[in-house]
Amino acid sequence: MFDNLLSLMPEIGLAIVQTGVMLFISMCCAVLFGIPLGVFLYFTGRGQIFERPVLFRITNYVVNTVRSLPFVILLVALIPLTRVMVGTTIGPVAAAVPLSIASTAYFARLVEQSLREVPKGVIEAALGMGATPLQITWKVLLAEARSGIVLGITLTTISLLSYSAMAGIVGGGGIGDLAIRFGYYRFQTDVMILTVILLIIFVQIIQFSGNFLARLLDKR
Amino acid sequence: MIVLEQVSKSYRSKDGLISAVAPTSLEVAEGEIFGIIGQSGAGKSTILRMMNLLEAPTTGSVIVNGRDLTKCSPQELRVARRSIGMIFQHFYLLQNRTAADNIAFPLEISGVPKKNREQRVKQCLEIVGLEDKASAYPAQLSGGQKQRVAIARALATEPKVLLCDEPTSALDPQTTGVILEFIRDINKRFGVTIVLVSHDMEVVKHICGRIAVMEHGSIVETLDLSGTGQKPTTEIAKLLLGDRREALKGGVAYV
Ligand SMILES: Nc1ncnc2c1ncn2[C@@H]1O[C@H](COP(=O)(O)OP(=O)(O)OP(=O)(O)O)[C@@H](O)[C@H]1O
Numbered sequence: 001m002f003d004n005l006l007s008l009m010p011e012i013g014l015a016i017v018q019t020g021v022m023l024f025i026s027m028c029c030a031v032l033f034g035i036p037l038g039v040f041l042y043f044t045g046r047g048q049i050f051e052r053p054v055l056f057r058i059t060n061y062v063v064n065t066v067r068s069l070p071f072v073i074l075l076v077a078l079i080p081l082t083r084v085m086v087g088t089t090i091g092p093v094a095a096a097v098p099l100s101i102a103s104t105a106y107f108a109r110l111v112e113q114s115l116r117e118v119p120k121g122v123i124e125a126a127l128g129m130g131a132t133p134l135q136i137t138w139k140v141l142l143a144e145a146r147s148g149i150v151l152g153i154t155l156t157t158i159s160l161l162s163y164s165a166m167a168g169i170v171g172g173g174g175i176g177d178l179a180i181r182f183g184y185y186r187f188q189t190d191v192m193i194l195t196v197i198l199l200i201i202f203v204q205i206i207q208f209s210g211n212f213l214a215r216l217l218d219k220r
Numbered sequence: 221m222i223v224l225e226q227v228s229k230s231y232r233s234k235d236g237l238i239s240a241v242a243p244t245s246l247e248v249a250e251g252e253i254f255g256i257i258g259q260s261g262a263g264k265s266t267i268l269r270m271m272n273l274l275e276a277p278t279t280g281s282v283i284v285n286g287r288d289l290t291k292c293s294p295q296e297l298r299v300a301r302r303s304i305g306m307i308f309q310h311f312y313l314l315q316n317r318t319a320a321d322n323i324a325f326p327l328e329i330s331g332v333p334k335k336n337r338e339q340r341v342k343q344c345l346e347i348v349g350l351e352d353k354a355s356a357y358p359a360q361l362s363g364g365q366k367q368r369v370a371i372a373r374a375l376a377t378e379p380k381v382l383l384c385d386e387p388t389s390a391l392d393p394q395t396t397g398v399i400l401e402f403i404r405d406i407n408k409r410f411g412v413t414i415v416l417v418s419h420d421m422e423v424v425k426h427i428c429g430r431i432a433v434m435e436h437g438s439i440v441e442t443l444d445l446s447g448t449g450q451k452p453t454t455e456i457a458k459l460l461l462g463d464r465r466e467a468l469k470g471g472v473a474y475v
């Protein structure tokens with residue numbers, strides 16, 4: 001029953017690497033753009049120090065829209081953008097473009113939520129000491145919400161892992177794609193089982209390290 | 221030291237403007253401990269928070285240390301705020317920083333070099349008697365200890381003024397006494413002008429020289445508590461000062 005697996009070993013190895021590439025690129029983007037976006041949503045929101053109802057509503061709307069599109073649709077809709085950005089529409093790097101956009105929107109929302117948990121009084125106390133908005137962002141908001149943000153990264157990574165299964169549509173490859181191509185279309189149950197086990201292990205590792213780090217950082 | 225000139229604050233709401241503080245003037249002299257007392261919703265916090273412009277007055281001006289804060293640029297206001305410390309009922313410490321790092325925070329944001337910071341943090345920990353808790357996180361401290369860290373933090377930049385919003389309202393009576401002693405001590409030793417808001421007359425009687433009594437957004441009476449003792453004239457002041465018999469004689473249905 002496991003004879004498929006041996007011959008597929010190189011494919012499986014490649015799939016793991018492809019998943020790694022997709023996750024790495026899109027998580028870098030999520031952190032790089034999602035944090036500023038989350039901070040922006042937080043500050044411009046209702047009752048906050050830089051309340052800007054119109055700007056907030058537009059940004060909020062864009063983030064919601066990205067989040068409400070089924071990932072497959074986003075993947076296909078973004079093909080022209082992907083071509084402009086990476087020169088090709090196939091492969092894990094190309095798949096990372098829609099993945100990055102989806103994960104940035106998702107993570108930004110999680111960042112915004114964690115920032116809301118910082119008591120307003122703490123921010124006021126810092127304002128009263130003469131802190132600049134930038135100092136408040138770094139030294140108060142992000143520093144106080146850091147364990148929530150780590151959990152947000154964990155959650156986003158796990159969502160990405162399942163999104164990345166659809167990357168096969170644009171030839172992105174990866175573990176999920178392997179499961180669909182061999183396990184589903186060719187009825188190779190052993191491949192299906194192996195990929196599922198791999199995915200379970202990955203999710204466990206990500207969740208466990210995320211929880212561990214969050215606990216380590218949380219002094220509240 | 222602090223001059224409020226006809227300051228008022230109103231909030232916009234569904235049913236029009238709500239006035240939190242009616243045009244009010246107030247002067248706090250250098251080196252005094254000034255109390256503001258009144259019932260919940262009287263506008264005490266609003267008036268206190270105007271003194272460092274955490275609450276921008278709708279009208280009027282706020283002059284602290286000779287500077288009109290309402291006319292300052294954002295940068296000037298930040299600099300001015302470094303000489304105005306503030307403590308709160310709920311402490312508002314940074315939970316992810318140790319006591320020492322909390323005290324270092326105002327120094328950090330005003331660009332004091334690390335070496336001087338450490339020195340000043342040590343001094344401030346000594347002032348509030350918490351040398352042994354330097355590396356404890358707020359979650360590991362009692363309420364009284366947290367307030368002492370907050371006081372040390374407020375003192376770090378050697379402010380001229382310390383604003384206290386119900387600093388003992390979350391504490392038990394014994395701890396309240398300890399905190400009030402620290403506040404009095406800071407006033408005596410460093411000449412810091414103190415404004416203390418409370419709804420509890422006992423607290424105010426304990427350390428304040430002069431007090432303002434607030435009701436419905438206005439100061440209805442200013443009293444000197446030191447020396448012979450001025451008698452309160454308004455009903456609310458009599459009530460708050462615990463002169464209940466007089467208040468009842470006046471036909472007031474509080475209690
Ligand atoms: N952001 C706000 N929006 C609308 N109304 C407000 C706002 N802040 C304060 N108020 C109103 O202003 C009035 C004065 O509030 P303030 O907090 O100064 O009272 P206080 O005397 O400090 O009361 P407490 O003893 O309960 O702290 C209250 O009636 C309150 O409802």
Ligand SMILES: [Mg+2]
Pocket residue numbers: 264265266
């Ligand atoms: Mg209050």
